[in-house]
Amino acid sequence: MxxxxxxxxxxxxxxxxxxxxxxxxxxxxxxxxxxxxxxxxxxxxxxxxxxxxxxLHPSGAADLSLANYNAFFTDGITLSIFLRTVRLALFVTLACLVFGYPLALFMRRAGPAMRMVALTIVVSPLLTSVIVRNVAWLLVLGREGMVNTLLRNAGLIDGPLPLLYNTFGVVVGVTHVYLAFLVLPVFSALLAIDPSTEQAAASLGASRFTVFRRVTLPMSMAGVIAGSTLVFVLTMGVYLTPVIMGGSFVTTLPMVMTDLVRTQFDFSRAAAFGVMLLVFITAILIASSRAEKRIEQMRGEMP
Amino acid sequence: MSETRIGLFVGSIASLVMVFLVLPQVILLVQSFTAEDYLSFPPRLALVIGTAAAIGLDRGPMVLRKAMRTALVSPMILPHVVLGMAIYRVFLPIRFDDTVTGFLIAHLVLCVPYVIVTVGASLQGMDRSLEQAAVSLGASVPMALWRVVLPLIRPGLIGGAVFAFITSFDEFIVTYFLASRQTTAPIQIFSSLSYQLEPSIAAVSGLTLVVTAALCGLLILRGGMAGTARVA
Incomplete structure (x- = not known):
């Protein structure tokens, strides 16, 4: 300007x-x-x-070929691993929404000091080393970890719960970091809402839940979409947390690619899988920015 | 005579044992930090490159601005696995893999986007009239940038530096592709993790955590105080 x-x-x-x-x-x-x-x-x-x-050049072949991309769909394992990665990313996004949205709501209502504290806590996992974070989770969720010991001492369980080395453990570990990427956009979307809109709805007789459902939630939707897209896309590329917290029981597409490069030396296939991942992520990002734009337009049409 | 001798003997044995117990952790720590020594470089360079780019984006040509911004920020969203593979593939023939220079360049491209985003946000929140005042009083544009704009966006610079530092310090997967003998702290800890979860790992992890936290705290504190002093 x-x-x-x-x-x-x-x-x-x-x-x-x-x-x-x-x-x-x-x-x-x-x-x-x-x-x-x-x-x-x-x-x-x-x-x-x-x-x-x-x-496009499968293992040293001179001419162009789509064999690597073909393998993605037909080798019987890659596609299912890809779908499992998508599922993991959906779980993480859902967990972030369930835990993050109420937190953002709380931060909006809180006073400046409390808001600062909450913001610092939300961002703190980002400031911690990935490995340190994951090691800490191993100590908390392991068979002899804090949670299992507490539950057993309380007499609630007999044997240890399987909290680690499965999808649950990975979802916990990934959600822990990426929660910030959901909370921050939702928080800023909530801050942009004029409180008088909600007061108007309430004074016209809407219950608190109706105000939330019909006013607050729709008006924060742009933030929700931006945040959950970010979390989903970032989770699709996550490598270290599934390796450490999933043991060998959770496999994601990035793990397959790393394995192809580092132990099987099949770079071109790994490259094809990487390109597929990029295409998928780009499609998600485009769809999400379209959705955001449409929401902006709808807001613009509102008086 | 023998009393003190025995005391000395026991004492030295005990200290040797203690050294024996602590040595691996200390070596792990020291080794990881010598590698990090080089890696304190990318954040600084990233700050310069990123800030210049952010100012260029903010003030520069309108042509292609949006596309350029998207391109410059995209390494943040791109899965690092893909980028790491690609950089490894390009570095391998020119023997840049497993060299500190290679790490440095790769980390640079990961750090710059964070600087661009934070500095860009500061630039947008800045009061333009101060800069215009400087220019109207006869300052050249570079002078106004250096003496007025940069001090004003100091919080953004510090935020960018902190994020760049953490990104580089904590970067795993790109370095993992490039490294075979040269290592960084995350990779050291990771490779010892593959065998067993030892208490020493927890100890070293804890220390790493303290160092990162202290550094961030220091940077933020200093930056915050300097920032308010400038504004006031």
Missing amino acids: ASEASLPSVLAPPGAKGMWLVCLKRYGWWGLLAPALLLYALVFFLPLSVLVADS
């Missing part, structure tokens, strides 16, 4: 120096962007293009 206004439009002195300034004005911003663009070109876009190219 104000980007032109920030440039001195009348100060250019005449002569060679003036030319230099004009050049700087026109291309200077590109100069600021240049290091980042160069870095990305070399370490981001080039590797990804090579990845796509490799995926």
Whole structure:
């Protein structure tokens, strides 16, 4: 908006120096962007293009072939692992919604000090090392871990509950970190709601639940969609937590890809699976941004 | 005479045993930090590159701005497994894998997006009129950027630095692809995890946690105080 206004439009002195300034004005911003663009070109876009190219040349074959992509659907195991990864991501997203939305609601109502404390707690898993976090969960959820010991001492269970090395354990571990990615967008969407809208609904006789269902929830929907998309997409690419907390009992697509590269040296197949993952994620992101836009439009049409 | 001798003897044996007990953990820690030594570099460089890019995006050409922003932020969302594989594939022929330089460059591309996002947010919240005032009083644009804009977006710079540091310090999968002999703390701990969950791992993990937390706290505290001092 104000980007032109920030440039001195009348100060250019005449002569060679003036030319230099004009050049700087026109291309200077590109100069600021240049290091980042160069870095990305070399370490981001080039590797990804090579990845796509490799995926079309199954293990050293010279001519193009879709065999690797074919394998994704027909080798009998990859597709089911992919679907299980999707399921895991759905579980995590659902858990984040169930635990995160009420937390965001609470943070909206809370006073500034409490809000700061809650915000710090929500962000704290992001500031902790992945490995440290997972080791801590191993100590909490293990057979002899805190939860099982407490439950057994309370006499509620006889044998230890299987809390670790299954989907449950992985969902707990992943939800722990990615909760922040849901809470923050939902919180900011909730903050943007004018409280008088809710008061108006309440004064017209709506019960508290109706106010929530008909006013608060719809108006925070953009945040909900943004947050759950982020959580879902990030979970699709998660590697370390399933490895540590799932043992060998939970397999995700990123684990398959890592295994293909590091132990089977079949880079082109792993590349094809990676491209499939990227395509899937991009589709989700596009769908979600469409949905958000539509919600924005609907809000715009409201008086 | 023998009393003190025996005391000395027992004492030295005891200290040797204690050293024996503690040594592996200390070595793990020290080793991980020597590797991290190099890795304190990417966050700083990422801060410079990212801040420049954020300012360029904010003030620069309108053409392609949205596409460029999306492209520059995309490493945040892209699964790191895919990126790690791809970078490994490109680094392998030029023998950049398993080198500190390789780690550094790979970490850089992971850190820069965080800086761009936090600094970009600060830039949008900044009062433009201060910068315009500086320019109208005769400051050149670079001068206004350096003396007015950068101090004003200090909180964003610090936030970006913290996130970049954590990303690099904690990065696992990309380094895991690249590394075979060179390692970083997360990979060290991970490879010892594959055998058994030892108490020493918990101890080292705890220490890592304390170091990260202390560093973040320090950065945030210093930044926060400096930020308010500047504004006030």
